[in-house]
Amino acid sequence: MPKETAVYTHGHHESVLRSHRWRTAANSAGYLLGELRPGMAVLDVGCGPGTITADLAALVAPGRVTAVDTGTGILEQAAAVAAERGLENVEFAVADVHALDFPDDSFDVVHAHQVLQHVGDPVQALREMRRVCRPGGVVAARDSDYAAMAWFPETPVLSEWQEVYRRVARANGGEPDAGRMLLSWARQAGFTDITPTAAAWCFATPETRAWWSGLWADRTTDSVYAELAVRGGHASTEQLTAFASTWRGWGAEDDGWFMVPHGEVLCRG
Secondary structure, three states, rough: OOOOOOOOOOOHHHHHHHHOOOOHHHOOHHHHOOOOOOOEEEEEEEOOHHHHHHHHHHHHHHOEEEEOOOHHHHHHHHHHHHOOOOOEEEEEEEEEOOOOOOOOOEEEEEEOOHHHHHHHHHHHHHHHHOOEEEEEEEEEEEEHHHHHEEEEEEOOOHHHHHHHHHHHHHHHHOOOOOOHHHHHHHHHHHHEEEEEEEEEEEOOOOHHHHHHHHHHHHHHOOOOOHHHHHHOOOOEEEEEEEEHHHHHHHOOOOOOOEEEEEEEEEEEE
């Protein structure tokens, strides 16, 4: 697969958007919040259904947020979220992070959440994010690390699921363990002032276990990921069905615990 060309492993199935709509600036961009000020111009790269975007827009108003993604369908959903919240300081556009259609030094903050793991050339993406960020501004990126995910009880079938997912993501041109690589990618992109951090989501209450296990069970059998896994020879339909059943079983465990770790970088210069 050529560099800069990658297939979005998850697609926009309802089970995927169920996860994306849960995301907020508080639970997914906490490392960035101290940098935000009213009046700032923000670029939100890979905005998805726009829940984080809307939070950022509220925080920087009367400043403006430009939200971009690769397709009009998901941008329409993001625009609907902004409209529901009465936000008038957000605009939306289709864009490729490898070649952003904005002048140099256009934004005070350039943000990407769970984006660099899915692109063909994350270093080039960060170069572009740096290019459109003003001197003194900040580029912020956060990505999960699939190899570092941990859970209890230690179910072997979920370990198989983890390995299959990582194979599918890499076959699609992405990097599922991006979280640990963000610092290196940022340095390669030319940043010299980088603050690297880590944070995690944890699903360990009956409600969050049921939600997390249910969306992954559905995603494993019904989403674009499932199609790509079978078409690429990474898993059979029967194997994916077994993964989904195991996910649902784990979700019913009274002591079930799941951690999703993330790498984060705040970059200047």
